[in-house]
Amino acid sequence: MANAQTIARKPGRGLLVFKWTLLGPLFGLLLFILPAFLLQLYFSFHSWTIYLGSWWDAEFAGLGVFRDVLTDSRFWWAALRSLIFASLSTLGCFVAGFALAMAMHRPFRGHSLFYAVFILPMLTVPVVIAYTFEMLLFQRGPINGILSTILMTNVNVTWLAQPPIAVFTVIMLEIWNWTPFVFIIMLAGLSSLPPELDEAAQVLGASRWRIFSEVQLPLLRPVIMLALILRFLEAMGEFPKTWALLQGGPGSATETVPVYLFLTTWQYFHISRGAAMSYLVLIFMILIVLLGIRLLRREKQTIDAIHAKPGAGE
Amino acid sequence: MKKARLSRRSFLKGAMATAVTGPWVLRFRGVAEAGPLEDRIIAAAKKAGPADLNGMIWSLYYRNMKRLSDEFKEKAGVGVKDIQDLSIFVIPQRAMAEAVSRSPKIDFFHIDSNMIPSLASAGLIEPLDGYMAEVGYKLEMLANFPSFMKYKGKTYGIPTDGNVHIQYVRKDLAENPEEQKKFSDKYGKPLAFPKTWEDSLQIAEHFHRPDKNLLGYAGLRNRANGVTWWYMNFYSAGGFPFNDDLEPTINTPAGEYAMDIYLRHKKVSHPEAPNWGTPQMIPQFTQGNAATGQYWDGTARQIESDPKSKVKGKFLYGIVPGSTFSGKLVHRSISSPLAAVLVNRYSPRKRQAALMTLYWGTLSNSIEIVTHPTWVFHDPWHAGHMTHPKVIERYSAPAMDAIAKSMQITTPPIYLTGHIEFQDVLGKHIAEAYIGQITAKQALTQTEAAWRKLIAQIGKARLKEDLVSYKAAMPTVDLPS
Incomplete structure (x- = not known):
């Protein structure tokens, strides 16, 4: 009888252990994150500038700090610059990363060496990239020299001194730095595609382009979405290269949200404004993530529907 | 004391x-x-x-x-x-x-x-x-x-x-009889150590030969440092950033004059100046690529003591140029x-x-x-x-x-509580004007608007007390003895 009771109780205990296995780390994580999160919340509802007094004496400002940020044209300009930077660099990373993944999809001699070389930029510290390229990008530096040799004309581009070119330069550095990230994701996506579909299309006489556009690309859509969303979120937060190379300049051409946030918080010492700004950026990022999850879910449903069709996979 | x-x-x-x-x-x-x-x-x-x-x-x-x-x-x-x-x-x-x-x-x-x-x-x-x-x-x-x-x-x-900032002029160039003649033919006055910003600009213009790797003028124009040079133009024109009631006073004739002088240097500066800092600019002096400029005094030591210097003994040194904009000749250097x-x-x-x-x-x-x-x-x-x-x-x-x-x-630069923000806002707008993102007038009006907000935030009463210390650090003579 006792044995029967123990057996009956066991599934319940197992479930409990399973629940706590999941909930334990979650609570731990919350305990770790929550104080900073709450403190940030406190700052954003109070008006605290470091040199004007202690944080616990800061005046309650309600939504005043948020209102200040939302009516600050400099913040909106920074947001626009961040969006342009993140969109273009994400696009660039995607195109370059996907192209590399396509080239590396099939094994060939020296595959591993190329793979290692291609992921190298991602392993380089962004500040190091900034300082290295600063030396390469001088008007009389090696990059203009190489371009002059290739183009057989004197190239004198001032890569870091003119606003549109400086923005282009930082975008190019971001693409150089993070193309490997997209490359790895897309390579994993390509490797997970069932080879039968590819082979069947070949047997039916489909061209390489048709196989790519009508077989591989639709199946890769969830992976593409994931790569684009992750890269965009990461690019929105880019700070080290932009700061080390240009500090928001020339003029204010590269004053993106992270740069303005840093200036507000750690150069102007307006902790409350910085906190409110961070929350607004966080809300924007959460919206992008939710949109991304929705799109991914839709893609998954579409693919599931294809698989569920009678005759599919036969 | x-x-x-x-x-x-x-x-x-x-x-x-x-x-x-x-x-x-x-x-x-x-x-x-x-x-x-x-x-x-x-x-x-x-x-x-x-x-x-x-x-x-x-x-x-x-x-x-x-x-x-x-x-x-x-x-x-x-x-x-x-x-x-x-x-x-x-x-x-x-x-x-x-x-x-x-x-x-x-x-x-x-x-x-x-x-x-x-x-x-x-x-x-x-x-x-x-x-x-x-x-x-x-x-x-x-x-x-x-x-x-x-x-x-x-x-x-x-x-x-x-x-402290001092004026640098290439002695070998300025004392060259051929150059002196060319200069006096062009400007109708002798080539002498500059007394005013206008003199300095003319000398820079005369020697600006980018095709021969010679800059007419070497001074920082990046967002972080350019403002240091602007202060000298502004103070020497009789300007001071605030009145006694802490109302910003840079959108004034002195401010406009300072912007004008500052921006006129662009045509005699290096095209990469908007992003150059000291690591790029000091070699322009020590390698003999700069004819004139205002710079920190340490550069003189590099010129005169560094074994790699190509221009030892080839520079004239003096106080930075002044301005007669206020009706009398006023020289103002800066230590920052x-x-x-x-x-x-x-x-x-x-x-x-x-x-x-x-x-x-x-x-x-x-x-x-x-x-x-x-x-x-x-x-x-x-x-x-x-x-x-x-x-x-x-x-x-x-x-x-x-x-x-x-x-x-x-x-000193703006010597008040909140110094970095006061200065960075000014520096940002000046830098924007330098590369043509905004006009010189907009740089002044936008800086004043941002300063007013900051003054309200810090509190006028507190800043008025600070203003006493700021003014105490300002020089009392227009021309050194």
């Missing part, structure tokens, strides 16, 4: 005498021989008890000061154990973080003295007057220069780097960042830290720092540096003459 004045005649007499006798004296006597002041500081430190100090200082600065720290440790039991090796541009943020935490860990900060109002307002730094009085230490700096270390009547810092040692008020070792600071700041010890064989940034600041043979040997007599004169007309 009595202001130390140095006439041109007495300076030259002193310089000549020391240049002749100095090397003989130095052969037989150590420069850093401790005098009674050092003895008094050592005695006070012994009384305070041994301590191992922690400092926030850039190692590039500290290496010139380290031997003295070790010596003080040996003699008084107080020395520097650890340093947080941070660039002087990063230290303001880290120091402010220390103010938030009220941490007793860091005993001193080596920082731009323009941070004094903000750090004193944050309650982080210790007034040094008591310690100075105890050992009989006086800040012996020329003219109003000691006021750069003061806030609301209290002294908070001891400098290690004077960092003026690096100084400040002491943490929350440190249990603050007494020892203050005495260590004073030890670094005595005449003989500071000469050792300023004339260290490996110059990094420490430039003359003490009145005694101006005539000391070893300092003159490093910088050259003409450069030291220019430095001594410049100290009589030097100014």
Whole structure:
């Protein structure tokens, strides 16, 4: 009888252990994150500038700090610059990363060496990239020299001194730095595609382009979405290269949200404004993530529907 | 405090005498021989008890000061154990973080003295007057220069780097008869050392030959530093950024004049100037690629003492140009960042830290720092540096003459609580105007609008009190004697 009771109780205990296995780390994580999160919340509802007094004496400002940020044209300009930077660099990373993944999809001699070389930029510290390229990008530096040799004309581009070119330069550095990230994701996506579909299309006489556009690309859509969303979120937060190379300049051409946030918080010492700004950026990022999850879910449903069709996979 | 004045005649007499006798004296006597002041500081430190100090200082600065720290440790039991090796541009943020935490860990900060109002307002730094009085230490700096270390009547810092701007003109070019003729034919006046910004621009224009790798003008125009040059244009036009009621006053004729002068330099500057900092600009001087410019005085030492310098003895030095915009000729130089040692008020070792600071700041010890064989940034600041043979040997007599004169007309940047924001907002708008993102007028109006918001946030009453310290640091003479 006792044995029967123990057996009956066991599934319940197992479930409990399973629940706590999941909930334990979650609570731990919350305990770790929550104080900073709450403190940030406190700052954003109070008006605290470091040199004007202690944080616990800061005046309650309600939504005043948020209102200040939302009516600050400099913040909106920074947001626009961040969006342009993140969109273009994400696009660039995607195109370059996907192209590399396509080239590396099939094994060939020296595959591993190329793979290692291609992921190298991602392993380089962004500040190091900034300082290295600063030396390469001088008007009389090696990059203009190489371009002059290739183009057989004197190239004198001032890569870091003119606003549109400086923005282009930082975008190019971001693409150089993070193309490997997209490359790895897309390579994993390509490797997970069932080879039968590819082979069947070949047997039916489909061209390489048709196989790519009508077989591989639709199946890769969830992976593409994931790569684009992750890269965009990461690019929105880019700070080290932009700061080390240009500090928001020339003029204010590269004053993106992270740069303005840093200036507000750690150069102007307006902790409350910085906190409110961070929350607004966080809300924007959460919206992008939710949109991304929705799109991914839709893609998954579409693919599931294809698989569920009678005759599919036969 | 009595202001130390140095006439041109007495300076030259002193310089000549020391240049002749100095090397003989130095052969037989150590420069850093401790005098009674050092003895008094050592005695006070012994009384305070041994301590191992922690400092926030850039190692590039500290290496010139380290031997003295070790010596003080040996003699008084107080020395520097650890340093947080941070660039002087990063230290303001880290120091402010220390103010938030009220941490007793860091005993001193080596920082731009323009941070004094903000750090004193944050309650982080210790007034040094008591310690100075105890050992009989006086800040012996020329003219109003000691006021750069003061806030609301209290002294908070001891400098290690004077960092005053002087004018540089290529002697070999300016004294070339062919060039002189070409210049006088073009401008209808002789090619002479520039007295005004307009003169300086004409000389720069005359020598600007980018195809021959010669820049007419070398001065910083990037977002972080360009504003330092703008201040000189603005102050010399009789401008001051605020009136007594803390209303911004840069959108004025003086402000417009300053913008005009600042922007006119673009045509004689390097096309990459909007993003160039000191690492790119100093070589333009030392490699002979710059004909004229205003720059920190340390560049003179690099020109005259660096074995790699291609232009040793080829520069004329003097005070920066002035302006007659206000109706009389006014010269205004600038000292920023003026690096100084400040002491943490929350440190249990603050007494020892203050005495260590004073030890670094005595005449003989500071000469050792300023004339260290490996110059990094420490430039003359003490009145005694101006005539000391070893300092003159490093910088050259003409450069030291220019430095001594410049100290009589030097100014601080905006010396108020919130200094960095006041300055960065101005610097951003000036930089935007320089590259054509906004007009010169917009730069002034937008800066004033941003300043008004900041003033409202900090509080007019508080800033009006600060304004007294700011004005006290402004020079009282238009032309140095």
